[in-house]
Each structure stands twice: as C-alpha cells, then as structure tokens.
Amino acid sequence: MLKQIIHGVEVTRIARPGKLYRVGRRLDSEGLWYDAKGNETGLIHTIKGAAAAALPMGPSDVFKLDNTTWQSVTNSLLNLKNWFSLEDMRQLIEREYELLEIETTGHAHFKFPTYAHEVFSPQQLVAVKTLDVRLLYPELS
Numbered sequence: 001m002l003k004q005i006i007h008g009v010e011v012t013r014i015a016r017p018g019k020l021y022r023v024g025r026r027l028d029s030e031g032l033w034y035d036a037k038g039n040e041t042g043l044i045h046t047i048k049g050a051a052a053a054a055l056p057m058g059p060s061d062v063f064k065l066d067n068t069t070w071q072s073v074t075n076s077l078l079n080l081k082n083w084f085s086l087e088d089m090r091q092l093i094e095r096e097y098e099l100l101e102i103e104t105t106g107h108a109h110f111k112f113p114t115y116a117h118e119v120f121s122p123q124q125l126v127a128v129k130t131l132d133v134r135l136l137y138p139e140l141s
Contacts, residue, residue, distance in 0.1 A: 009062040010111035017126070020073035020102045020118055021080055023092055026128055031071060032097075033057045038069035047091050052083045055115060062110060063119075070110070070119035073102060077136055089137050099136060103127040 002013045022031075029036035032044040032052070044053045063070045074080050080099070084092070103126040108119050134140055 006065060007060060007062045008113070009060065011062065011065065012109040012111070013106065014108060015106045017103070017105055018075070018107060020075060020104060020107060020120055021077050022071065022073045022100045022102060023080060023084055023089075023097050024071075024100055025097055026100065026130060027096070029071070032092075033072070034063065034069070036069065036071075038064050047088055049085075050088050050091075051085060052088065055083075060112075066121065068121040068123060070108065070121050073107070073118050073120055075107075075118050077101075077131075080136060086137050086139055089133060089140065093133065093140070099131045099133045101129045101131050103129075 001015070004011050004013075024031050030043070031041070032047070033041065035041050040059055044050055044057075047053065057072070074083070102120060104120045104124040105126060106120075106124050108121075110117060110119055
C-alpha cells in the first residue's frame with residue numbers, strides 16, 4: 001500500500017485484486033454524484049429524502065488523479081446500506097440504477113477531512129456484474 005496526501009486528501013493505493021460494490025448504471029456508468037467523465041451531476045439530490053445527499057461529495061481534483069476518473073465504491077456489499085436506504089433503492093431502481101459488483105486489479109481509498117471511501121479507475125476494471133438487489137434489500141420484490 002502506498003499513502004500520499006494529494007489535493008488535501010489522503011490517498012492510499014491498494015494494489016491487489018478485489019471486489020467492490022456500487023449503485024450505478026452499467027449502460028452508461030452514470031453515478032449519482034458524477035458521470036463517467038467525472039462531471040458533477042447532482043442526481044443524488046433528486047432522490048427524495050436520500051441520506052447520502054448529505055455526504056460532502058463536492059468537486060475535488062483528486063477524482064481526476066492520474067488523468068483518469070475515479071468512481072466511488074464500497075469495499076463490502078453491506079456498506080452500501082450506509083449510503084442508501086430501502087426507499088432510496090426503490091427510487092433508484094425506477095431510474096434504472098442497479099446493484100453492481102465490480103472486480104478490479106486494485107483500487108484506492110480516499111480519506112477526506114470529513115468522510116472516506118474506496119474508489120477505482122477504469123484502468124483497474126476487470127468485470128462488472130449486476131447483483132439481485134434483494135441480496136441487500138430482501139424487502140424489495
């Protein structure tokens with residue numbers, strides 16, 4: 001592991017294969033804060049009552065580190081419940097968002113002053129698999 005402070009963010013690079021998890025769209029890699037090119041979308045703020053909208057995920061040059069676009073993920077499926085409630089997921093499914101398992105050759109951990117999370121870059125991507133959302137939210141039918 002290599003740790004650096006870049007743009008005021010502690011960046012830890014993890015050079016081992018792994019599986020990461022994300023709520024997103026496979027079709028276009030659209031995220032809830034940023035699009036696939038790293039442009040801010042603000043879509044999270046259109047989800048009524050979304051607790052994750054309060055996360056301070058404003059623009060940061062660290063998301064374009066190494067001339068790539070880093071995408072936010074969690075290192076465990078259960079951690080996604082800290083970001084998205086059952087009601088959030090209902091709304092996201094209606095908008096064609098999916099529960100994704102992402103296999104990578106490595107990833108990074110970004111530690112901001114008020115929060116931290118894992119990220120990966122497209123160059124580290126091995127495979128993306130859509131998971132049944134009921135694995136995480138069995139109440140959904």
